[in-house]
Amino acid sequence: MGTWGVAPWDNDAAADWFGDVFEEIDIDSKIEEALKYDYDNYDQVRAAAYLLQVLGVTYVWPGDLDSLTGYMQRAIKLLKAMIDQDTDDKNMDFLALWDNDPAVIAAVREQIEQLEKRLLP
Helix, strand or coil: CCECCCCCCCEHHHHHHHHHHCCCCCHHHHHHHHHHCCCCCHHHHHHHHHHHHHHCCCCCCCCCHHHHHHHHHHHHHHHHHHHCCCCCCCCCCHHHHCCCCHHHHHHHHHHHHHHHHHHCC
16 A cells, blocks of 8 residues: 555555545535625535645645635635625625624634645645
8 A cells, every 4th residue: 555644545545545435526516616706505516615724735635726725716716705895896795694703714814724724735
């Protein structure tokens, strides 16, 4: 068995296992649909961002690896827009739905940070 790190996916057996588990899932179409963003699918954006946070690793990602970075960048952009209190976009009412709750702002910021960490080499 080839091992190249200490993370749960950093070995041949785990990488193969992840591939088998996700073999039938078309994750790319689901992520693309969620990240299209039509101003009322905040929950879908956050859910898609979560999957990118958790599964957005080369040996785990069940979709097109060439698209992964773009998905993460798009998710970061949308999440930032959702909590940008100075936005001119009147359709961005995510914070209004949450009454500007600091806890939800912190949770979205945490998602952004996790995605940005995934993008680092």
